[in-house]
Each structure stands twice: as C-alpha cells, then as structure tokens.
Amino acid sequence: QSALSQPASVSGSPGQSITISCTGTSSDVGGYNYVSWCQQHPGKAPKLMIYDVSKRPSGVSNRFSASKSGNTASLTISGLQAEDEADYYCSSYTNSGSHVFGTGTKVTVL
Amino acid sequence: QVRLVESGGGLVKPGGSLRLSCAASGFTFSDSYMSWIRQAPGKGLEWLSYISTSGNTMYYADSVKGRFTISRDNAKNSLLLQMNSLRAEDTAVYHCVRGGRSHFDYWGQGTLVTVSS
Numbered sequence: 001q002s003a004l005s006q007p008a009s010v011s012g013s014p015g016q017s018i019t020i021s022c023t024g025t026s027s028d029v030g031g032y033n034y035v036s037w038c039q040q041h042p043g044k045a046p047k048l049m050i051y052d053v054s055k056r057p058s059g060v061s062n063r064f065s066a067s068k069s070g071n072t073a074s075l076t077i078s079g080l081q082a083e084d085e086a087d088y089y090c091s092s093y094t095n096s097g098s099h100v101f102g103t104g105t106k107v108t109v110l
Numbered sequence: 111q112v113r114l115v116e117s118g119g120g121l122v123k124p125g126g127s128l129r130l131s132c133a134a135s136g137f138t139f140s141d142s143y144m145s146w147i148r149q150a151p152g153k154g155l156e157w158l159s160y161i162s163t164s165g166n167t168m169y170y171a172d173s174v175k176g177r178f179t180i181s182r183d184n185a186k187n188s189l190l191l192q193m194n195s196l197r198a199e200d201t202a203v204y205h206c207v208r209g210g211r212s213h214f215d216y217w218g219q220g221t222l223v224t225v226s227s
Contacts, residue, residue, distance in 0.1 A: 001171070001172065003154070034211065034212040034213065036212070036213035036214070038155075038214070040155075045205060045217040045218065045219050045220065046155065046205075046214075046217050047217070048213060048214060048215045048216075051212060051213035051215070052212055052213065057215060089154060089155050091155070091157070091213075091214070093211060093212065096169075097169045098157065098169055098170075098171060099145075099157040099160070100157065101154060101155040101156065101157060102154070103154055104154040104155070
C-alpha cells in the first residue's frame with residue numbers, strides 16, 4: 001500500500017488560511033469516509049484533529065476544517081496561529097482492511 | 111483521562127526479537143479497537159497493525175506481516191506486539207494507539223526500538 005500524497009510543506013502568515021491536500025486512490029481515500037488528520041509537534045505524540053472526513057473531536061478548534069472530493073481529501077486551517085506550526089498527516093482506511101498514512105506536511109507560520 | 115504507556119523498547123541485533131507492551135487506562139479497553147503505529151527517526155507515520163475488541167481479528171501492514179504479532183489481554187488492559195526477525199528498517203518509535211477502523215484518537219508517547227549490530 002503506497003503512502004497517500006501530501007505536499008512536503010505549506011506556509012502562511014498569522015491570520016491567513018492554508019489548505020493541505022491528501023491524494024490517494026479509489027481503494028482508500030476515494031472509497032471510504034474514513035479519512036482522518038492528525039497534528040504532530042516536534043517530539044510529541046500525534047493528536048487527532050479530524051476524523052470521518054470532516055468531524056472534529058471535542059476540544060479541537062473550529063479553525064480546523066476538512067473535506068473530500070473523489071480521491072483527494074483536504075485540511076484547511078483558518079486564522080493561522082503560531083501554535084499551528086507542526087507536521088500534519090492524513091490517513092485513510094483501505095479496501096484491504098489496512099490503514100495508510102500520508103507522507104506528511106510541515107506547516108510553517110511565517 | 112485516557113492513558114497509554116508503552117514499554118519494552120530497546121536495542122536489539124538484526125534477526126532478534128522484542129516484545130512491546132502497552133498499559134491502557136482511563137477508558138473501557140475491552141470496547142476499543144487498538145493499533146500499533148511507528149515512526150522511524152525523521153520520517154513519517156506508518157500504520158502496522160490493529161486488533162478487534164475481542165482479539166479475534168487482526169490486520170497487518172505488508173511490511174510486518176509474518177514477523178509481527180499483535181495481541182491483547184482485556185483482563186489486564188494491555189496491548190502487546192511481538193516482533194520477530196527484526197531488521198534495521200524496523201528502527202522507530204512504536205506508538206500504542208486507540209482505534210483501528212475509522213481513526214486513531216489517543217496515542218501513547220511511544221517506545222524506541224533500535225535494531226543494530
């Protein structure tokens with residue numbers, strides 16, 4: 001199972017909005033509504049930010065939103081803040097019963 | 111609160127074995143799918159395996175199939191990963207994670223496994 005494709009890096013100024021894409025295939029992203037996103041700060045464990053394509057766990061800021069179209073999922077961070085600087089990974093359930101993660105995107109707040 | 115604490119990592123020679131454990135608390139362990147996910151130094155996340163609530167169903171990534179075995183003890187609220195035939199490329203931080211089908215909502219801090227001669 002190949003990793004889902006994400007841009008290596010995305011940057012934005014405080015207050016701006018950025019979008020991270022996550023491209024898979026019809027066997028994973030396109031085939032199921034089990035796409036999730038996690039945030040990882042350096043040296044820390046990942047934190048779930050979005051699940052089931054667009055749902056936010058309790059406690060996650062509504063500045064984080066997500067969607068899916070075909071084989072591509074997207075995460076948008078609105079009103080970018082310094083604390084949003086981190087690595088972001090998408091993941092998806094697959095038709096073989098496994099999971100696959102994205103290649104990861106480093107978000108930089110300018 | 112949910113707490114997942116891994117143990118059992120360390121230095122092992124290529125071809126060797128290691129058994130990781132995860133102690134879970136703060137939630138009903140027996141009602142939760144559980145997974146192992148690893149991260150090699152400076153690299154991304156790699157899903158390895160998940161196990162159903164009863165322990166009857168397990169799935170593995172191709173990279174570890176036939177070498178790693180996931181299991182659980184619901185009476186002890188513990189998750190295990192038996193790793194055999196270890197290779198240099200298995201060097202990573204191994205995370206115990208709650209979840210297994212739709213998403214992974216709680217992560218342990220991880221335990222470092224280093225495979226080197």
